[in-house]
Amino acid sequence: MKFGVIVFPGSNCDLDAFHLIRDILQQPVDYISHQTADLADCDAVILPGGFSYGDYLRSGAIARFSKIMPKVAEFAARGGLVLGICNGFQVLTEAGLLPGALYRNDSLQFRCQQVSVRVENSDTPFTNAASRGAVLKIPIAHGDGNYFAPPELLQQMEKNRQILFRYTDEKGKTRIDANPNGSLDQIAGVCNETGNVAGMMPHPERAGELILGSADGLFIFKSILNHFLSKEAVKHG
Amino acid sequence: MAEQSWRQLGLTDQEYAMIIEQIGREPNLVELNMYSVMWSEHCSYKHSQSALKQFPTSGRRVIQGPGENAGVVDIGDGWAAVFKIESHNHPSAVEPYQGAATGVGGILRDIFTMGAQPVAFLNSLRFGNLEDARGRYLFDGVIAGIGGYGNCVGIPTVGGEIYFEDCYQGNPLVNAMCVGIMPLERLVLGKAVGVGNLIVLVGARTGRDGIHGVTFASEELSQASEERRPAVQVGDPFLGKLLLEATLEVIEKKLVVGVQDLGGAGLTCALTETAARAGSGITVELDRVPLREAGMHPFEILTSESQERMLLIVEPDQYKAVEAVFRRWELSPAVLGKVTADGQVIARFKGEEVVRVPAASVSGGAPVYNPEAQEPEYFKRLASLDPLDLPAVKDFNKALISILSSPDIASKEWVWRRYDFMVRTCTVQGPGGDAAVIRHRESGKGLAMAVDGNGRYVYLNPYLGGMLAVAEATRNVSCVGAEPIGITDCLNFGNPEKPEIYWQFKQAVAGMAEACRVLEVPVVGGNVSFYNEVEGEAIYPTPVVGAVGLLDHYEMQAKSAFVQEGDIIYLLGAKEVSLGGSQFLKKIHGQLYGKMAGLNLNLEKQLQNLLRYLISEKLLQSAHDLADGGLAVALAESCLAGGSGAIIKYNCTSRPELELFGEGPSRVLVSVSPELGERVKSIATESGIPVEEIGIVQGDLLQITSGSDSLIEMKIALMERAYREVFTWIME
Numbered sequence: 001m002k003f004g005v006i007v008f009p010g011s012n013c014d015l016d017a018f019h020l021i022r023d024i025l026q027q028p029v030d031y032i033s034h035q036t037a038d039l040a041d042c043d044a045v046i047l048p049g050g051f052s053y054g055d056y057l058r059s060g061a062i063a064r065f066s067k068i069m070p071k072v073a074e075f076a077a078r079g080g081l082v083l084g085i086c087n088g089f090q091v092l093t094e095a096g097l098l099p100g101a102l103y104r105n106d107s108l109q110f111r112c113q114q115v116s117v118r119v120e121n122s123d124t125p126f127t128n129a130a131s132r133g134a135v136l137k138i139p140i141a142h143g144d145g146n147y148f149a150p151p152e153l154l155q156q157m158e159k160n161r162q163i164l165f166r167y168t169d170e171k172g173k174t175r176i177d178a179n180p181n182g183s184l185d186q187i188a189g190v191c192n193e194t195g196n197v198a199g200m201m202p203h204p205e206r207a208g209e210l211i212l213g214s215a216d217g218l219f220i221f222k223s224i225l226n227h228f229l230s231k232e233a234v235k236h237g
Numbered sequence: 238m239a240e241q242s243w244r245q246l247g248l249t250d251q252e253y254a255m256i257i258e259q260i261g262r263e264p265n266l267v268e269l270n271m272y273s274v275m276w277s278e279h280c281s282y283k284h285s286q287s288a289l290k291q292f293p294t295s296g297r298r299v300i301q302g303p304g305e306n307a308g309v310v311d312i313g314d315g316w317a318a319v320f321k322i323e324s325h326n327h328p329s330a331v332e333p334y335q336g337a338a339t340g341v342g343g344i345l346r347d348i349f350t351m352g353a354q355p356v357a358f359l360n361s362l363r364f365g366n367l368e369d370a371r372g373r374y375l376f377d378g379v380i381a382g383i384g385g386y387g388n389c390v391g392i393p394t395v396g397g398e399i400y401f402e403d404c405y406q407g408n409p410l411v412n413a414m415c416v417g418i419m420p421l422e423r424l425v426l427g428k429a430v431g432v433g434n435l436i437v438l439v440g441a442r443t444g445r446d447g448i449h450g451v452t453f454a455s456e457e458l459s460q461a462s463e464e465r466r467p468a469v470q471v472g473d474p475f476l477g478k479l480l481l482e483a484t485l486e487v488i489e490k491k492l493v494v495g496v497q498d499l500g501g502a503g504l505t506c507a508l509t510e511t512a513a514r515a516g517s518g519i520t521v522e523l524d525r526v527p528l529r530e531a532g533m534h535p536f537e538i539l540t541s542e543s544q545e546r547m548l549l550i551v552e553p554d555q556y557k558a559v560e561a562v563f564r565r566w567e568l569s570p571a572v573l574g575k576v577t578a579d580g581q582v583i584a585r586f587k588g589e590e591v592v593r594v595p596a597a598s599v600s601g602g603a604p605v606y607n608p609e610a611q612e613p614e615y616f617k618r619l620a621s622l623d624p625l626d627l628p629a630v631k632d633f634n635k636a637l638i639s640i641l642s643s644p645d646i647a648s649k650e651w652v653w654r655r656y657d658f659m660v661r662t663c664t665v666q667g668p669g670g671d672a673a674v675i676r677h678r679e680s681g682k683g684l685a686m687a688v689d690g691n692g693r694y695v696y697l698n699p700y701l702g703g704m705l706a707v708a709e710a711t712r713n714v715s716c717v718g719a720e721p722i723g724i725t726d727c728l729n730f731g732n733p734e735k736p737e738i739y740w741q742f743k744q745a746v747a748g749m750a751e752a753c754r755v756l757e758v759p760v761v762g763g764n765v766s767f768y769n770e771v772e773g774e775a776i777y778p779t780p781v782v783g784a785v786g787l788l789d790h791y792e793m794q795a796k797s798a799f800v801q802e803g804d805i806i807y808l809l810g811a812k813e814v815s816l817g818g819s820q821f822l823k824k825i826h827g828q829l830y831g832k833m834a835g836l837n838l839n840l841e842k843q844l845q846n847l848l849r850y851l852i853s854e855k856l857l858q859s860a861h862d863l864a865d866g867g868l869a870v871a872l873a874e875s876c877l878a879g880g881s882g883a884i885i886k887y888n889c890t891s892r893p894e895l896e897l898f899g900e901g902p903s904r905v906l907v908s909v910s911p912e913l914g915e916r917v918k919s920i921a922t923e924s925g926i927p928v929e930e931i932g933i934v935q936g937d938l939l940q941i942t943s944g945s946d947s948l949i950e951m952k953i954a955l956m957e958r959a960y961r962e963v964f965t966w967i968m969e
Contacts, residue, residue: 009567010475012391016662019678049660051389054475110384110655141388141657203659211665211676211792 004042013049047088060090089199100149106182125227165189246273281603308761322414324766333378346498353417365406389474394656395673407771427497444529447542495550512596521574611736624816651964676791683791685719692777703748710784718852719786731775797861798878814899821898834901885932
């Protein structure tokens, strides 16, 4: 399965995603420049974390206009798997490929720490390797991770099972003090209606080895791989 | 030239006379500005040079010692570690966010200028009292600035230290350190070599920010300092990151022969230093410098400290390739001129020659001063006071909680969770331990790093305090199992023209140098920051040591947390402790005086060797240096880090507060699996290191008894709140 990691000017978690996919997941992976006009040979695309274009205007607001983004939209419309992590999530919401928006953290401070997230829907290409209700330990590192969606949209997302992860305590209980950024309904990750585009504030690429504090991030990458392999099996079956 | 011109620019009459002698005529206004910035204390080290000669700067691993943008140390298998620490105190005092951010940006450029991939930031910070609103503003602004730059460029901030003393109230210390790794063969220096080679400027446009930043950094702070806000530079981490990527790419492709970043003293420094180092000359056209605003005077162009700029020396036939790389990163390089053979730095502007000065005179021609040194009046007086004359303390639980919740000792998680300490996924030990550890994927090695400095100790006894700073930084690195391979230092002092301050400086440097010699760690670079005074009141003399250590394999690192019930706790090393200059004396009695415990450097060295051996043989479960707050605080910290309790039986032979909270060097707390206890004991004894079994890891209490007396009995959960929540209470 071929992964592509998009590199915007200012991306800085591109190498971490690349390393995890190549060295831990052991799958082919390429960097894809924001100037590239083609995603032809990718089976899944990662929009990594960082500060695209310095995030000077608003996180992700400039990157959504880059040359690669219409290609990402086309890729997604064809059913391609797209995962936005942190700044990548922000870019996808700015581009309208994911619902909602990400505001400044309610603390008004950057937060880098391990958090626990509960898997809310395990029937997606990004979560199928975990069970529903499973609690994953994955770190966050962001200043703008405060998820928001208007009430009608949120209701619709709930109905469509578009909430993928919620911040909880280590036991999987939602608690105000387990919410690191003030996100609405403790939302840490969501997907689009068709389930093939997902965004999450926690960094699964930083949780791929126990020596880094957790290997739970592998659930997300293994899910993507499972999904691809089962699709291939159907195709060839 | 009018007399006031050079005086206003911070030059003395004698210095002005020296300039005339060196160039054989009066300098024009542009040249005078160049001399002013390059002969400032910040750039010329004119008051510190002679003392700094005491530092050992060579060693079997040293590739590049002081004098370049950063030090370079061989870590084996064709790789090198590159590191440096630098101060940004004055800018941070008037504009904390930008002052700190540009401090980080500046030290970052120093590392990648050499060709190294930056892998970690550390910092050493000092602030005044947080009860004061200005103190909180500076503290919060500096932290936000460090995070703002470091988080954006994607280099993790993995460690540091922070202390609070009234003497830093108007003059905070912001010392930023960066560590990089590179293949040895990639090393590139800041030399303008090869006559006819092109002088290329790339990065941000040049504006009017930061003009005379270095002269501002070379004077005392006062009410009027607020007006120097324009001398503070403004950082653009996004541009910094593009510049980092593009510069490393042209170095990796061997497209450049010399690289120099533009920091203090801007273009003036970059042109004269690169030429002086190579013994060459440079001719430039200032009209070709891309400007941010119209109407800039040549002296402004030459002394602007606009950030995110690099100077490259490029062979003419490589220029097209260099340009292509930078264009791909959306940067536009500009060819300013050429390398010449005549040793002169010549600048033309609008067709006229506005500068013609010898490079070696501007960079390197400044006078070297040996100011008068005099022991301050307080020195003997404070040493003669004995903390044990103070009334005895009865409630040690209360004392421990009080110390654990003091901002100096309390967990700094409130601070470092605002820094991205994980990006690059190489941080195998982050902030909060004795030293941070960064793995190097390609070689499997680990780099350990720590910064340490104790202004209280150095104030009481500069010579001993200087030695202690080196001993503690290297001990911290040894505590995670790494061999100290080099240090970088940032020497923060008051006004060196005052004999008492210069005495502190000379003594501290002598102590540091002695410790470096015995411990066999070279100083490979650093920075001196004088004039840390507000309205004539100096800070405590605060030398800060950044130590870098090497682990053959990063998985072999040790941590400070107690991890397993039943493990035996040993105290290794020296016995001598004192309450002189201690946190106990500060927090409980509000005092700073007394004599500190002495340092036996040979014992220190053997202790560090022993520690590394025990860790490499996998004999230890944890190792933790005893520092501020002494044994009781070290025990509490190891308990808190591991979430487990400890039962300690300690035979107090003197006053319990001395035994519990007394501080002394060369002491380390380790925990060991019971079956390995005897082996550890016998190895320590054979190595000549005193070893004492003091208790076991157990339960959820920290219990310390002496004979039948209970000294401390406290729930870990209770300590946890005192230790972890203090900054939230103060700041929010």
